[in-house]
Amino acid sequence: MAIQQFKFFCLITSIVIYIIIITTLRAPGINKSVPKPWGPPRICPVHFSEQTITPLNNTKHLLVSAYMDQRVNGLDIRIIGIFRRDSIQPLHCFFCCVDHLSRTRIPATILQHSDNFGFPFVTTDVMCQIPQNCKATHVTLLPQSEKVISPEQIWLPIRNQKTNGKEKRKLQFNFTVCISNLFGDYNNVLQFAQTLEMYRLLGVDRVVIYNTSCSPDLSRLLQSYSQEGFVEMVPWPIDQHLNPSRGWLHSKHGGDLHYFGQLTTLNECIYRSMDRSRYVLLNDIDEIIMPYQHNGLMPLMNMLKQQHPNTGVFLIENHIFPKIPLKESELDPVPQWKGVPGFNILEHIYKEEPNRNIYHPHKLIVQPRSVEQTSVHEVIKTFGQMFKVPPDVCRIIHSPISVPTPPVLEKLHKDTRLWDFREKLIPSVNTVLRRAGLLHY
16 A cells, blocks of 8 residues: 555656656746757858759759869859850859858859850850858859849859969879760770770879769779779769750750860860879860870970970870781780770780871860860960970870771881880789779680
8 A cells, every 4th residue: 555655645746747848948037058059050051052063043954063272363163164155244253251151242254165166055164252250162054134132042162262373282193094984874884994094004093083974994993993083073964954966066066065064174174183183184085185295194294395305295196007907927816805995905906197287186184273264176375385296206096996097008107116115014904904894705
């Protein structure tokens, strides 16, 4: 009986304590402790872009990335975008600062790149000045007609936070290769692996690839390279925003934008590499920038910089190596590669001599801080000098899938420079193909 009375007493006591607590919390005029929110208060709006292509609200334009760039007097930020040429209007920049949201409207300077090849959309730089007392972390653009920042406005992170040229910082890489675009379910796996391994032998530290689409086999290879850290994959879903062209001339190929945005990705890659890489190579995956008097790119560039200390852009002449039937004595087949999609560039050993009486394209090795704007075959705006490298010093081994006109065999010249690296190249290609599960022997 005593136990039951004790339990009843405990129950009543608990109910009374609960009522007192509830009454106290609800009573007016009582000082209550309000829990603090988790983390620091948010200074700027929450809509930060995590995409590589971001539509600009209420315009026909696309934004790609924003970089600190104080090489042009009076300007601090360069936003790389893709703008429709017939719809460009005045814009203003707004900044998210470390400790506040700047409300100052900063007029933007809009710079269309000169190469548009007749397409409606063009690579465009938007330049802004950071307002005083603002350590900017993010930036957004508003048309002049809009007076208020919408809560849905998208903000871009500002990269390369210290690029005013006064700091000495250790660069992470000596050489970066920028492969502008993969599209159309590209499937030349063997040539891709050979080219990347050839560049590794020449001293390249990093390859940046902008990928719209590629085959499942190539995707497996690229994933393996990415896990290793040699390749940096940048998603490039340009076909979700525009009708990109597969050609370079609008009047011939149609579409909204040159070669799936090739010019934009080349410029973006330069700025992405500006604080990370000593040199950047701008070329396609079927091209290898090959030194002929040195066994690596660093000895080549050391010589060129010693001879041309004020040069930041080096133009490398293109030489086409078409696919032609080889004599049996020239063939050195690799049985392991039989089932791998693509073709063997080691069988491309005859080159066409360029016709230098007409325009002949080059590709580029640049010091990224020397470049403001680039096209495919030349730099549009530079802060330094340019130099055409003699072809006996360095030239491009260009092994295309096909050529516009059949080669005249009598005019071809044998060039087996790639064979100088064959003993190291073949086993390294086998290794990466096997690692990706693409080698069946």
